[in-house]
Amino acid sequence: MTPSPPSRPCCAPLLTDALSNEEVSRLAVLFRVLGEPTRLHLLRLIAAQPGGEVCACDLVEPLGLAQPTVSHHLKVMYDAGLVERDRRGTWIYYRIVPGAIALLRDALT
Amino acid sequence: MTPSPPSRPCCAPLLTDALSNEEVSRLAVLFRVLGEPTRLHLLRLIAAQPGGEVCACDLVEPLGLAQPTVSHHLKVMYDAGLVERDRRGTWIYYRIVPGAIALLRDALT
DNA sequence: CTCCTATATTGACATGCATCGATATAGCCT
DNA sequence: AGGCTATATCGATGCATGTCAATATAGGAG
Numbered sequence: 001m002t003p004s005p006p007s008r009p010c011c012a013p014l015l016t017d018a019l020s021n022e023e024v025s026r027l028a029v030l031f032r033v034l035g036e037p038t039r040l041h042l043l044r045l046i047a048a049q050p051g052g053e054v055c056a057c058d059l060v061e062p063l064g065l066a067q068p069t070v071s072h073h074l075k076v077m078y079d080a081g082l083v084e085r086d087r088r089g090t091w092i093y094y095r096i097v098p099g100a101i102a103l104l105r106d107a108l109t
Numbered sequence: 110m111t112p113s114p115p116s117r118p119c120c121a122p123l124l125t126d127a128l129s130n131e132e133v134s135r136l137a138v139l140f141r142v143l144g145e146p147t148r149l150h151l152l153r154l155i156a157a158q159p160g161g162e163v164c165a166c167d168l169v170e171p172l173g174l175a176q177p178t179v180s181h182h183l184k185v186m187y188d189a190g191l192v193e194r195d196r197r198g199t200w201i202y203y204r205i206v207p208g209a210i211a212l213l214r215d216a217l218t
Numbered sequence: 219c220t221c222c223t224a225t226a227t228t229g230a231c232a233t234g235c236a237t238c239g240a241t242a243t244a245g246c247c248t
Numbered sequence: 249a250g251g252c253t254a255t256a257t258c259g260a261t262g263c264a265t266g267t268c269a270a271t272a273t274a275g276g277a278g
Contacts, residue, residue: 015156035141108214
C-alpha cells in the first residue's frame with residue numbers, strides 16, 4: 001500500500017492550493033468521519049485519557065450505545081487512519097494517530 | 110437535562126474542553142458538510158475567486174453536475190452557515206462566511 | 219480442555235442523502 | 249404583456265450508513 005503522492009504528505013491547504021481529486025477525496029473521507037456526533041464523542045473520549053490511549057471497554061458505557069455500534073465506529077475511524085489500536089491481552093487500546101488531527105487543521109488554513 | 114457529564118474531565122487540547130451535546134452536534138454538522146467531495150470542490154471554487162465571491166452560474170460547469178445538484182449543495186452549505194449569498198439582479202453570488210473555517214480549525218486544536 | 223470476558227463481524231432494518239428530471243420562482247429586457 | 253435566463257424547489261430513485269441482536273473470534277483463568 002503506497003498511495004502517498006510524491007509531492008506532499010497528504011494534503012495541501014484546502015482553500016488555497018491546487019489539490020488533486022484524490023487529495024480532495026481523502027480530505028472528504030476524514031471530514032466525514034468527524035461528521036458524526038458519536039465519532040466526535042469517541043474522539044474526545046480517547047483524547048481525554050491521560051496516557052492518550054483508552055481501552056475499548058471504557059468507551060461503550062459513556063456513549064450509551066450497543067457494543068457493536070461502538071466497535072463499528074472505531075473501525076471506521078481506524079480505517080480512515082484517525083486512530084490506531086494496540087491489543088494488550090484481552091483488551092484493545094485505542095490512540096489517536098499523531099498528526100491526523102493536525103493534518104485536517106492544516107487543510108483548513 | 111444536564112448537558113455535561115463530567116465523569117471524565119480529560120484533557121482539553123484536542124477538541125477543546127467540556128463540550129455540550131449541542132456543541133458537539135453543531136461541530137458534527139459542519140464537518141459533515143465538508144465530508145462531501147462535491148462540497149469541498151465548491152468551497153475551493155468559491156475561495157479561489159479573486160474577490161472572494163463567485164456567481165452560482167460559474168459553479169455548475171466546473172463540477173460537471175446538474176444545476177439542481179449544485180443548488181442543493183449550496184443550500185446545505187448555506188444552512189450550515191458556511192457560505193453567505195448575495196443576489197445581484199439575476200445572479201446570486203456566494204462567499205465563504207468569514208470565520209467559519211477558522212471556527213472548525215480552532216476546534217481541531 | 220472448559221468457561222468467561224472482550225472485541226469484532228454478520229445480517230437486517232430503517233433512515234439519510236446525493237443525484238437527477240421536471241417544474242416553479244425570480245428578475246431582466248424588449 | 250411576453251420571452252428569456254438564472255436559481256430554487258419538488259418528487260423519485262438508488263445507494264450509503266447508523267443502529268442493533270445474534271453470532272463469531274480471540275485471549276486469559278481455572
